């Protein structure tokens with residue numbers, strides 16, 4: 001029986017509630033019912049959208065109330081003759097066709113035919129910067145920026161890149177009435193508020209993580225999560241692919257990882273894994289939405305599932321029993337055996353070959369049973385193996401004491417903003433992704449009565465997730481070292497897509513705004529107002545969410561829903577399916 005680990009100095013408080021599975025989890029049906037109940041109050045006809053209502057807040061929005069645009073039924077989408085821009089135009093058409101019922105053909109901007117009123121234009125000025133560093137010059141739109149001009153005659157999105165056009169399309173989507181989220185045609189005046197937006201991100205890295213190891217989520221669920229990220233201009237999906245409870249990615253050279261190591265999950269369910277074709281599908285879907293997949297192979301700890309499949313990798317060469325609980329820190333690969341490094345090289349090589357993005361995440365957290373020197377030696381070899389694949393290392397901040405590897409990025413998940421080892425690694429060249437556990441760990445409960453989630457890093461409702469600054473969060477780390485932010489969703493207590501959405505929404509938007517919007521726009525009172533307008537959109541799109549009492553959701557009678565909706569939680573006595 002594994003023992004409860006002691007907290008390491010940099011991980012903050014003892015993670016007490018990780019010892020047991022949450023006492024009782026709501027079923028998806030319960031969560032959906034709770035959300036729908038709340039949604040009833042939100043389904044009031046929403047007020048007309050204003051240009052400044054966008055989440056994440058744009059860098060600059062200049063409304064022109066005299067210039068509102070109404071989408072005509074015969075609208076045509078005009079786009080430059082560039083395949084990536086064309087793909088964005090097709091995406092826009094796919095977003096608008098179901099609710100409007102309009103045909104919305106996509107045409108080449110150079111066609112002789114007179115153009116339609118929706119135009120996507122590549123500006124042709126290459127003003128890109130290194131995506132990993134800072135903003136472009138004052139007037140440049142850069143790698144992901146865009147300009148949106150709405151006049152009575154047309155809506156035009158201009159960008160230097162297809163990614164910029166894509167983000168502009170997400171803004172346009174939010175400026176249309178909430179009914180645009182309907183899967184079937186509705187009668188509506190499709191008005192876009194007039195004016196101009198000029199917008200670009202604060203950080204190059206804006207992400208969320210899905211733990212598919214504690215509970216396995218099928219490909220379709222992952223695709224939907226990618227759609228959620230893309231809506232709010234998040235551009236990285238980190239997949240936590242391996243852990244004690246399951247190995248989720250097929251590796252040809254070590255086939256039992258998936259077939260044996262993948263056949264378990266928390267609570268004893270059947271688990272599952274992605275074939276190479278599944279994983280490619282995820283990566284392709286993400287790429288089309290300008291989202292980069294960051295695969296994580298968690299090493300050297302969190303490896304029980306791998307050891308079950310290949311006992312030769314275990315210290316003592318004895319197969320451990322499969323693990324379906326939620327303790328951490330007990331398993332590790334044998335760092336003294338050369339076979340371990342062959343294994344690591346094979347796995348990283350295959351995963352890198354399947355991954356078009358630049359990153360490979362090595363994990364590195366909570367290897368409590370590996371002595372510090374041995375751990376450092378292991379990490380340095382693993383970092384070199386990542387470099388040999390041509391990728392750049394990302395790892396949890398426990399990697400900090402190891403030697404610097406070119407470009408390496410540490411992911412901070414502590415809870416107190418003080419970590420001299422991480423600050424030192426930054427001085428030696430590391431950059432940081434910020435995921436403070438007490439701010440953006442989306443597996444934390446919203447409130448004591450939240451039906452699922454942990455609370456070892458505290459309770460996190462929307463304001464707590466929003467009200468901090470990634471640029472100044474860690475003592476001794478200069479703002480330039482911050483590559484961005486990421487919200488991890490660990491899934492010890494999360495078992496279905498509805499539960500995933502319940503934990504993402506609305507906090508995901510707080511993280512999206514911290515990652516994208518200039519600090520000058522940071523304002524809780526304004527954010528909660530803008531956020532409120534998204535409730536009706538999620539209801540229309542069928543997205544489950546937590547109707548936080550901190551947000552003034554719109555209601556039909558003009559009062560704030562938050563004053564009338566009690567804490568929304570499923571009624572445990574009303575279960576129509578058995579608890580897990």
Ligand code: NGO
Nearest residue numbers: 328365366396413443454490
């Ligand atoms: C920790 C731990 C994970 C847990 C998570 C739960 C990190 C980086 N390692 O975060 O294994 O699932 O907390 O909140």
